[in-house]
Amino acid sequence: SQTIHQWPATLVQPVGSPLSLECTVEGTSNPNLYWYRQAAGRGLQLLFYSVGIGQISSEVPQNLSASRPQDRQFILSSKKLLLSDSGFYLCAWNAGLGSTEAFFGQGTRLTVV
Amino acid sequence: GNSVTQMEGPVTLSEEAFLTINCTYTATGYPSLFWYVQYPGEGLQLLLKATKADDKGSNKGFEATYRKETTSFHLEKGSVQVSDSAVYFCALSDDTGFQKLVFGTGTRLLVSP
Numbered sequence: 001s002q003t004i005h006q007w008p009a010t011l012v013q014p015v016g017s018p019l020s021l022e023c024t025v026e027g028t029s030n031p032n033l034y035w036y037r038q039a040a041g042r043g044l045q046l047l048f049y050s051v052g053i054g055q056i057s058s059e060v061p062q063n064l065s066a067s068r069p070q071d072r073q074f075i076l077s078s079k080k081l082l083l084s085d086s087g088f089y090l091c092a093w094n095a096g097l098g099s100t101e102a103f104f105g106q107g108t109r110l111t112v113v
Numbered sequence: 114g115n116s117v118t119q120m121e122g123p124v125t126l127s128e129e130a131f132l133t134i135n136c137t138y139t140a141t142g143y144p145s146l147f148w149y150v151q152y153p154g155e156g157l158q159l160l161l162k163a164t165k166a167d168d169k170g171s172n173k174g175f176e177a178t179y180r181k182e183t184t185s186f187h188l189e190k191g192s193v194q195v196s197d198s199a200v201y202f203c204a205l206s207d208d209t210g211f212q213k214l215v216f217g218t219g220t221r222l223l224v225s226p
Binding site for chain 2: 036051059094096098099101
C-alpha cells in the first residue's frame with residue numbers, strides 16, 4: 001500500500017536560518033507531489049506542485065523553494081527564514097492520470113522565532 | 114480565481130445532534146468538490162468527494178451534495194459522535210488535470226457527550 005512520510009513533525013527555527021523539510025512517498029510511481037501551508041487563521045494554501053523529477057511549479061511568490069531530486073522525494077527549502085514563514089506545512093501526493101484523491105502527510109509545525 | 118468559503122467555527126454540538134457545515138465555492142469550469150477531515154495531531158484525510166453536479170458523496174454517515182445552481186457543497190450528518198470532533202475542510206480542484214486543491218479555512222467541530 002502507499003504511504004507518505006513527512007518530517008520533522010515540529011520545528012523551531014530562528015529568523016534567518018535555513019530550512020529543509022522532506023517528504024517521501026512509498027508504494028507508487030511517478031506521483032504528483034504537493035506542498036501546502038496553513039498559516040494561523042487561514043486555510044491551506046498550495047505552495048508548490050510537481051508532476052515529475054525536476055519539474056516544479058510555484059503557486060505563490062515567497063521565500064521558499066522546492067525540489068524533487070527523485071521520483072518519490074519532495075523537499076521544501078529556504079535559505080533564510082522569515083517570521084511569516086511560520087505555519088503548518090503539509091506534503092501530499094496524487095496518483096495523477098485523472099485521479100481525484102490526494103493523500104496527505106502528518107504535517108510539520110514550523111515556528112520561526 | 115477559484116475560492117472556497119466555509120462557515121466559521123467552532124461548531125459545538127451534543128452527541129447525536131444533527132450537523133451541517135456550510136460550504137460555497139467560486140470556480141470556472143467544472144471543479145471536483147471534497148471534504149477533508151483533520152483529527153487532532155494527524156494529517157488530512159479525504160472524507161468524501163463529488164466530481165459533477167448533483168453527485169452526492171457519502172462516507173461514515175456524512176453526506177454532501179454538489180449543487181451547481183447554488184455553488185454549494187454543504188456537509189451533513191444526522192447524528193454526530195464524540196469521535197467526530199475534528200477540523201473539517203471543504204476544497205475544490207480545478208479541471209486542469211493537476212489536482213491542485215483550493216481549501217476553505219476549516220471548521221472545527223466539538224462534540225460533547
